[in-house]
Amino acid sequence: xxxxxxxxxxxxxxxxxxxxxxxxxxxxxxxxxxxxxxxxxxxxxxxxxxxxxxxxxxxxxxxxxxxxxxxxxxxxxxxxxxxxxxxxxxxxxxxxxxxxxxxxxxxxxxxxxxxxxxxxxxxxxxxxxxxxxxxxxxxxxxxxxxxxxxxxxxxxxxxxxxxxxx
Numbered sequence: 001x002x003x004x005x006x007x008x009x010x011x012x013x014x015x016x017x018x019x020x021x022x023x024x025x026x027x028x029x030x031x032x033x034x035x036x037x038x039x040x041x042x043x044x045x046x047x048x049x050x051x052x053x054x055x056x057x058x059x060x061x062x063x064x065x066x067x068x069x070x071x072x073x074x075x076x077x078x079x080x081x082x083x084x085x086x087x088x089x090x091x092x093x094x095x096x097x098x099x100x101x102x103x104x105x106x107x108x109x110x111x112x113x114x115x116x117x118x119x120x121x122x123x124x125x126x127x128x129x130x131x132x133x134x135x136x137x138x139x140x141x142x143x144x145x146x147x148x149x150x151x152x153x154x155x156x157x158x159x160x161x162x163x164x165x166x
Contacts (some may be wrong), residue, residue, distance in 0.1 A: 025055070025057060026052075026057055026060065026063070029048065029051075029052040029055075029057065029059075029063060030060075030062050030063050030066060032048050033045050033048045033049060033052075033063055033066040033067055033070070034066045034069075036048060036066075036070055037066050037067070037069045037070035037073060040070075040073060040074060041070065042067075042070040042071045042073070042074065042076055042079055044070075045066065045067045045070035045071075046067055046070070046071075046079070046083075048067075049063060049064070049067045049083075058090070058092075059087075059090065059092065060092060061087070061092055061093070061094070061095055061097075061098065064083055064086075064087045064092055064094075064098065065095075065097050065098050065101060067083050068080045068083045068084065068098060068101045068102060068105075069101050071083060071105065072101045072102060072104050072105030072108070073105075073108075074108075075105055075108035075109040076105065076109075077102070077105045077106050077109050077111060077114060080101065080102045080105045081102065084098060084099075084102060094122075094125070094127065095127060096122070096127055096128065096129070096130055096132075096133065099118060099119075099121075099122040099127060099133065100130075100132045100133055100136060102118050103115045103118055103119060103122075103133060103136040103137060103140070104136050106118060106140060107136050107137075107139050107140035107143060110140075110143065110144060111140070112137070112140040112141045112143070112144050112146060112149070115136060115137045115140040116137055116140075119133060119137050129160070131157070134153060134154075134156070134157035134160075135157075137153050138150045138153045138154055138157070141153060
C-alpha cells in the first residue's frame with residue numbers, strides 16, 4: 001500500500017513565505033471587514049474580526065480600524081469604544097485614524113462631550129491630534145449649536161498649528 005502524508009501549508013513553507021502568506025490572508029480579511037463597513041453591517045464586521053482571530057491570525061490596526069469604522073458609520077459609539085479597548089487588550093495600539101473614526105461616531109451620535117473626551121484620551125495616549133481630529137470635535141460642537149465651544153476648539157487647533165511651526 002502507498003501511504004500518503006499530508007502536510008499543512010505552514011509545514012511546507014519557509015519562514016519568509018509564511019510571512020508573505022499570512023500577510024496575504026490578513027489582507028483578504030481586511031477587505032472583507034472593510035466591505036462589511038461599507039455595507040453598514042457592523043455586526044458582520046465584528047464577526048469577521050473574531051473569525052480572523054479564530055483563523056490563527058492577529059488583527060492589525062487596519063483590521064481594527066475597519067471594524068471601528070463599521071460601528072462608527074451609523075453612530076454606534078459603544079461598539080467603536082469596545083473595539084478600541086479590544087485593540088489595546090490584544091496589544092494593538094490605536095492610531096490617529098482609530099481615534100478619528102471614534103470621534104466621528106461621537107459627532108454623528110450628537111455626543112460632543114464624548115468626542116472631546118476621546119480627543120483628550122487620544123492626546124493623553126501619546127497619539128498626535130491632526131486636522132481631522134480637531135475638525136471632528138469642532139463639527140460635533142457646531143452640530144449642537146455650541147458655537148462658543150466650537151470656536152474655542154478652532155482657536156486651540158490654530159494655536160497647536162502655530163506651535164508646530166516654531
